[in-house]
Amino acid sequence: DADVTQTPRNRITKTGKRIMLECSQTKGHDRMYWYRQDPGLGLRLIYYSFDVKDINKGEISDGYSVSRQAQAKFSLSLESAIPNQTALYFCATSDPRGTGEQYFGPGTRLTVT
């Protein structure tokens, strides 16, 4: 969905490096989410934010941190990347006045060597 953009789209980094994945949205939604996708595991929630001042851990937050810089921007950081964090990462948004549908960005493929 072009309304939710993620940068970079692909990234290769080394173990121990700090890396930030960025998400921007033009949908005007208050709620934003970060997921990781692994084969055979589906999508798992890392962090979510229901407004600019609200940050919540998801089911797999260890090793990650987030920053909600504005309603439209939600960044995910890996403070010290490890190979186990190699995955596809997705940002999503939803409208609290809507049906519950989440709108996903195109994803960032992260490889930690």
Next chain:
Amino acid sequence: QQQVKQSPQSLIVQKGGISIINCAYENTAFDYFPWYQQFPGKGPALLIAIRPDVSEKKEGRFTISFNKSAKQFSLHIMDSQPGDSATYFCAANNDYKLSFGAGTTVTVRA
């Protein structure tokens, strides 16, 4: 621990056939059950969704069947087409957070 169990992991169907994907859950607090479709290199996109007060919902060739007492729901793709080849995820919502199944890769052979 995966809150939504999805099967099968993959399936192959002939063009014109029916694809069926099943999901089961335990948490009775779930109040919204969407299915997402994902093509390679893309993010998941909502395909169809149902609320637990309805037993079936149909949109074109896609139908969700929902069994509240059994805590199961399924996606049926009728008259499967090669363009339906994708990965499908069931999900369940609680408090505006989605729990996803592991995904099913559907391949439609022409």
